[in-house]
Amino acid sequence: MSEEKPNSWWGTLPGLMTAAAAVITALTGLLIGLGQLGVFDAGRSGSVSGPPTAVGPSQPGAATQTGNSPRNGNSQQSGSPAADPGISPDGSPGWTVTLPDQRKYRSGDVEYELLRAQARPDADGKITLTFSVRCTNYGRYDLNFWDSTFRLNVAGISTAPDSGLNELVAGDASKAGDVTFTVPASTREAALRIKFLGGESTVKVLVASP
Structure with a gap:
């Protein structure tokens, strides 16, 4: 076996x-x-994320802002010329009003500052003179800011305002308003009078026609 x-x-x-x-x-x-060795990654190259792409300039036709955006109708775009004070709002040659270098007038606790002045034609051979004024109250109590404080002398005649300004300025505060006069269109010189409790100040005004 x-x-x-x-x-x-x-x-x-x-x-x-x-x-x-x-x-x-x-x-x-x-x-x-x-x-x-990366043998299995050869077919996945399309899914590998690369470095971040830098953001380039905006596409053609896209709006680009180069300055501050206008927030209201009075704002001007960056680079646009300022309005000529001798041009009326409709773009035609207008009246001009020249103020002296001194713009602030004070007595006691009250100060008035002339901000600007303008003229525009009115009916029946008249023009309207508008003075933009800032009233500052340095006192403690409210102050009347109204037409009664102002008069305009033209050719020896004192004219009262027709703007209807009637405001109160609180103590230690300021407020701006417009004072308007209607005078003959032939007016070339005028004197704006600002009345205080202790007297008044006189401002020489020159008016030029178109």
């Missing part, structure tokens, strides 16, 4: 499991090595 040869370790269950484990380990190591 011949002796049976012992089975090789490949034929045993433990041997098969050991061999399978060795193959899996080898494949795993191979895959890891290929991944580190």
Whole structure:
């Protein structure tokens, strides 16, 4: 009776499991090595995010602001010329009014400042002179800011305002208003009188026609 040869370790269950484990380990190591070499990233280059793109200039036709945006109808765009004081609002040559260099007149706790003056034609050979005035009350109590404080002398005749200005200026405060006079269109010189409790100030005014 011949002796049976012992089975090789490949034929045993433990041997098969050991061999399978060795193959899996080898494949795993191979895959890891290929991944580190970037083999599997070759097909994904389109999804890799790149550096941020700088924002370029606006597209053609897009509005670009170069200055402060106008917030109301009186605002001017950056670079536009200022309005000529000798031009009337409709764009035709207008009347001009010249004020002296001294614009502030004070007595006690009350001060009046002439901000600007303008003239416009009126009906029946008349013109309207408008003086924009700021009243400052340095006292503690309210102060009347009204037409009664002003008079305009033209050719020796004293004219009262027709603006209807009648305001109160609180203590330690300021308020601006317009004082208007209707005078003959032939007026070229006038004297604006500002009346205080202790006297009055006189402002020489020159008027020029178109």
